[in-house]
Amino acid sequence: MTSTKAHDVPVQELDRVTIRFAGDSGDGMQLTGTQFSRAAAVFGNDISTLPDYPAEIRAPAGSIPGVSGFQISFSASEIHTPGDAPDVLVAMNPAALRANVRDLVPGGAIIVNSDAFTPPNLAKAGYATSPLADDSLRAYTVFEIPVSTLNARALDGLDMTSKQVDLTKNFFALGLMFWLYGRTMETTLAWIEEKFGSRPMIAEANRRALNAGYAFGETTELFHETYRVAPAQLAPGTYRNITGNEATALGMLTAARLADRQLVYASYPITPASEILHYLSAWKNFGIKTFQAEDEIAAIGAALGASYGGALGLTGTSGPGMALKAEMLGLAVMVELPLVVVDVQRAGPSTGMPTKTEQGDLLQALFGRNGESPIPVIAPATPAECFDLAIEAWRIALHHMTPVVYLSDAFLANGSEPWRIPELDSLADLRVANRTERAGFYPYERDPETLARPWAIPGTPGLEHRIGGLEKLDILGTISYDPDNHHRMQLLRAEKIARIARDIPPLEVFGPPEGELLILGWGSTYGAIRSAVERLQGRGLKVAHAHLRHLNPFPANTGEVVRAYERVLIPELNLGQLRMLIRSMFLVDAEGFNLVRGKPFQISEIQAKAEQVLGDR
Amino acid sequence: MTDQLAPSLADAAPSKLTRKDFASDQEVRWCPGCGDYSILAQTQKVMPDFGVPRENIVFISGIGCSGRLPYYMNTYGFHSIHGRAPTIATGLKEARPELMVWVVTGDGDALSIGGNHILHSMRRNVDIRVVMFNNRIYGLTKGQASPTTEFGQKTKSTPTGSADYPIHPLVVALAAEASFVARSVDTQTEHLQGVLERTGFHRGSAFVEVLQNCNIFNDGAHRAFTDRDVRDDRMLILEHGKPMIFGKNRDLGIRLDGLRPEIVRVGEDGITLDDILVHDETSEDPTIHNMLARIYWPEFPVPIGVIRNVPRPTHDELVDAQIRDAIARQGPGDLARLLRSGETWTVQ
Ligand SMILES: Cc1ncc(C[n+]2csc(CCOP(=O)(O)OP(=O)(O)O)c2C)c(N)n1
Ligand code: SF4
Ligand SMILES: [Mg+2]
Numbered sequence: 001m002t003s004t005k006a007h008d009v010p011v012q013e014l015d016r017v018t019i020r021f022a023g024d025s026g027d028g029m030q031l032t033g034t035q036f037s038r039a040a041a042v043f044g045n046d047i048s049t050l051p052d053y054p055a056e057i058r059a060p061a062g063s064i065p066g067v068s069g070f071q072i073s074f075s076a077s078e079i080h081t082p083g084d085a086p087d088v089l090v091a092m093n094p095a096a097l098r099a100n101v102r103d104l105v106p107g108g109a110i111i112v113n114s115d116a117f118t119p120p121n122l123a124k125a126g127y128a129t130s131p132l133a134d135d136s137l138r139a140y141t142v143f144e145i146p147v148s149t150l151n152a153r154a155l156d157g158l159d160m161t162s163k164q165v166d167l168t169k170n171f172f173a174l175g176l177m178f179w180l181y182g183r184t185m186e187t188t189l190a191w192i193e194e195k196f197g198s199r200p201m202i203a204e205a206n207r208r209a210l211n212a213g214y215a216f217g218e219t220t221e222l223f224h225e226t227y228r229v230a231p232a233q234l235a236p237g238t239y240r241n242i243t244g245n246e247a248t249a250l251g252m253l254t255a256a257r258l259a260d261r262q263l264v265y266a267s268y269p270i271t272p273a274s275e276i277l278h279y280l281s282a283w284k285n286f287g288i289k290t291f292q293a294e295d296e297i298a299a300i301g302a303a304l305g306a307s308y309g310g311a312l313g314l315t316g317t318s319g320p321g322m323a324l325k326a327e328m329l330g331l332a333v334m335v336e337l338p339l340v341v342v343d344v345q346r347a348g349p350s351t352g353m354p355t356k357t358e359q360g361d362l363l364q365a366l367f368g369r370n371g372e373s374p375i376p377v378i379a380p381a382t383p384a385e386c387f388d389l390a391i392e393a394w395r396i397a398l399h400h401m402t403p404v405v406y407l408s409d410a411f412l413a414n415g416s417e418p419w420r421i422p423e424l425d426s427l428a429d430l431r432v433a434n435r436t437e438r439a440g441f442y443p444y445e446r447d448p449e450t451l452a453r454p455w456a457i458p459g460t461p462g463l464e465h466r467i468g469g470l471e472k473l474d475i476l477g478t479i480s481y482d483p484d485n486h487h488r489m490q491l492l493r494a495e496k497i498a499r500i501a502r503d504i505p506p507l508e509v510f511g512p513p514e515g516e517l518l519i520l521g522w523g524s525t526y527g528a529i530r531s532a533v534e535r536l537q538g539r540g541l542k543v544a545h546a547h548l549r550h551l552n553p554f555p556a557n558t559g560e561v562v563r564a565y566e567r568v569l570i571p572e573l574n575l576g577q578l579r580m581l582i583r584s585m586f587l588v589d590a591e592g593f594n595l596v597r598g599k600p601f602q603i604s605e606i607q608a609k610a611e612q613v614l615g616d617r
Numbered sequence: 618m619t620d621q622l623a624p625s626l627a628d629a630a631p632s633k634l635t636r637k638d639f640a641s642d643q644e645v646r647w648c649p650g651c652g653d654y655s656i657l658a659q660t661q662k663v664m665p666d667f668g669v670p671r672e673n674i675v676f677i678s679g680i681g682c683s684g685r686l687p688y689y690m691n692t693y694g695f696h697s698i699h700g701r702a703p704t705i706a707t708g709l710k711e712a713r714p715e716l717m718v719w720v721v722t723g724d725g726d727a728l729s730i731g732g733n734h735i736l737h738s739m740r741r742n743v744d745i746r747v748v749m750f751n752n753r754i755y756g757l758t759k760g761q762a763s764p765t766t767e768f769g770q771k772t773k774s775t776p777t778g779s780a781d782y783p784i785h786p787l788v789v790a791l792a793a794e795a796s797f798v799a800r801s802v803d804t805q806t807e808h809l810q811g812v813l814e815r816t817g818f819h820r821g822s823a824f825v826e827v828l829q830n831c832n833i834f835n836d837g838a839h840r841a842f843t844d845r846d847v848r849d850d851r852m853l854i855l856e857h858g859k860p861m862i863f864g865k866n867r868d869l870g871i872r873l874d875g876l877r878p879e880i881v882r883v884g885e886d887g888i889t890l891d892d893i894l895v896h897d898e899t900s901e902d903p904t905i906h907n908m909l910a911r912i913y914w915p916e917f918p919v920p921i922g923v924i925r926n927v928p929r930p931t932h933d934e935l936v937d938a939q940i941r942d943a944i945a946r947q948g949p950g951d952l953a954r955l956l957r958s959g960e961t962w963t964v965q
Contacts, residue, residue, distance in 0.1 A: 042962045187960060240961045250956060257952055264712050284943035286950030289711050289936055293704070294737040301697070301704025301734075302711065305677075308695060311712035331698050421956050458693035458709070458716055461672045466641070466688050468696025469680075478643065479688070 010225045011182065016075035017229055018083030019177065022100045023092030024061055025054050025068040028170040032090075033070025035174055035188045041241045041418055042187050044231025045074035048527065049241075049416045050082035050600070053355050062124040067099040076230040080382070080527030082415060084602035090173055092116060092147070094125035101137070109141045111176070113169065115148035143222055147172050154212030155205050168209040175213025182228050185210055237420040244383035244412035245272070247419065248316075248342060249279035251390025253286055256312050258391065259398060259430035263314060264306035266291040266299040270318045271354040272410040273344040277316065296321035300328040300341065307337045310434060310457035312394060316342035319361050320351065323368065329403055330369040333493065335467045336444075336453045338397035338404075345409040347598040356598025357410035359523050362577040365405040366552055372490050374497040376400070377551040379407040381526035384419035386412060389549060391427065398432045400500055401452035407551070409573075411524040411600045438462035443477030450503075451496035500553050507555040511537055511544030517614055518565035520590070522548040522578055525571055525601055532606035543610060551578070559586045569593055569613050571606055634665040641691040652803030652829035653682060656750060657689055659809045664692075667717065667817045674717045675709065677702045679731060681723035681757045682831070683750040700731025703738035706745045707932070714933035717817070720747040725755045728764040728786060739793035739822040744931040746816050746823040749786060752831035753838045760834035772834075787910035787924060790824035791903055797823035798906065798925040802843050803830060808854070808921060815923055821931045842914040851914050855922030860893035863918050870894070871917075878908055880917065898926040
């Protein structure tokens, strides 16, 4: 450690590496992880990331609830998940070590900030003795590095408090990781300049910390090899890294452009959906109107009012807010106006685990209203796909004059992956016309193909009419209590939504078109299922994967697909909601694989379950 | 649609419409004798005065007997769900600032299930005109107590008398910072027209309480002071800039004793007109307005008229201004560039 000369260490080529950065929530682990992700993405790796925020905003420093983590998987080939188990854990304190070590692969590497392993910190993490001193970590390779001390030394001479100095130690760790994985520091140096340019001392401190970490790697003899992960072969195009929430926000804005209509986003803050409000509120120069409502009911009411006025009325929330919106969604069904409701699902019931992921709202989205109240439901499968499905939500809402529920979840919302940025002129035209012609105007006369009713917005002369939640007389739209009319209208509303199946792509199958096992999924389980199926297929097993984006109505060929296999396995982060639908609609004996731990599936879990199902035959 | 800003109401072309033009073809179906008929009639009567084209007027209601009003107006109308009309109106105004939007509601709709939305639509100064029909009962659901039902009153849901203290709707409106607050009575048709007309010309959050008789479930709830032979002595007609004088002989007045209002007789005990409070609806300070919103029969005459009128920029104007500012500062949004923002890389 005393040598200041760079020494040569062998370089090992790896296909894929998964790193988890963990520390106290004050340690800047999200930033560290994001910076590493950017560098990997810009280098050309395929990447997938997952932050793990502590639930409490200000949990006591050094405690287990205060641990914040960020996992990144980067690879020389295509990947679909942030990785099951980290190969490397960077732990900035004992609590971070304790909270994360059991996730590590056997034999994995642990890099710890040994300075933080003080008796009080060990006590806060619940360690009776230091895990660095006993042999509890013997299954791993542990690198003890006095990060705080080394970093403080590097910043020596700067006019900063020791507390300020300590805040930069995460960049020391980041610099070290850059060295270990053969990355340049360019992207992070540029970021420091952009972020702290106006505060030269802070910028200098962060630069020094980063460089010192990198230089430490070069000079220390602790590491016997470094690693390289070659760029992946991604489809040509311009890429950026994107989270599901940002992709959702961008997709909604883009949809408004494609529809050539005003976007009005009304929302009440709730984890993990709030970011969508933050993004859209910041894009005022795009003409977006955002409205932070007094509650979720007001939010959907405002969105519906905006749609009534001819705008794209959009609202976003999570499960508890979704419950509050139910009555207004029913009104939207009755008045047949376009409206999109984003539900970024989180672990329920009730307040549940707000920062954790789950797929528990599928049946709520489909059926959580009074009366027969059919609503199209769609769900993106990956963070980047949130962009496409946001546009798809509006395509359906506008062409079929209906509210649409868009189900994201905490995993998609916060997770990120490279996104191939589309050319705007390659996207579908979403424009639909308002009704303006007076002659023959009836508020509930339907398009013969889609059964959509005309969109006659206030301000249109001669089309003054009244709508509302009371049952409508077919065609005329006046109030009606006629029994046969009510029956007819119920069937018409159901048929209108069912016909959307004609207008959506068929369910695609990855793998053999028929055979022993189909794994059917929806939403954010895509990555884990696809990776597991790739592995199973690699071993010669006849396993296929199909992933639903449209959950109501299902693609027209869904029945055909699920009936083509001997066994159908449906992994879900709920207790079997899609399975219930598939069984009841197609009479197939689908099996569930259901884990509700607030965490995404691991690839290995799905793989093992599939093997078990196949082995059972 | 983004750039379309609201023309002021005064700019609108003079209308040649009449009351009839505002009546829809739907058969009106309130109970015979219901106060709602008069409110509908006065509403239809004043509509032509605003010079707003019929297609630019929207009536949005919640659920209750009052909620049926939009069906009878030949304008755009939206009969929504219980208590939530202000939310829909807020979103509509956000999307379409040029529209003239009325919200029709009841004492239960506005103050019970919809209380939160009244509070927030008023404080935001959303440019909507809320007309609350106060019959002090749940009419549509056949006679349960409402938030304005008298303490101790027997209703279907309070057979031994209501144990809930009622609220004063206008105190709520003032607390919520409505920029226009007024009261009128279903049976005083000219007064009601006058108030509705003032309401229509106001820009911003307006809250109007109309004392309305539900002759089926709460008959005579306001009769003690609205009856023809007592009303001069028991009601106080507010006029901006005029002393608060009432009584058959126009000799009773409201005077402040410290912070407390009291009734005095002009000409007695040396009291002159100069001692009587002068109504100032435009006063920023709401103290006197609050007092007027609270005083009630039998302790005091019931004030009717415009209590408060303090225009300020409306929510839709502020939202539009922020967008214009952002465009002026940053230029109109370039979507292709936004999609490419942050770190990008190219794969050949
Ligand atoms: C969510 C919901 N809860 C309850 C009702 C039943 N409901 C309809 S109107 C009403 C009360 C109406 O009272 P008010 O607002 O005073 O109107 P009025 O009929 O007196 O004009 C109630 C409780 C409903 N329609 N929706
Ligand atoms: S129940 Fe009362 S408020 Fe309703 S229509 Fe009849 S009289 Fe009017
Ligand atoms: Mg009532």
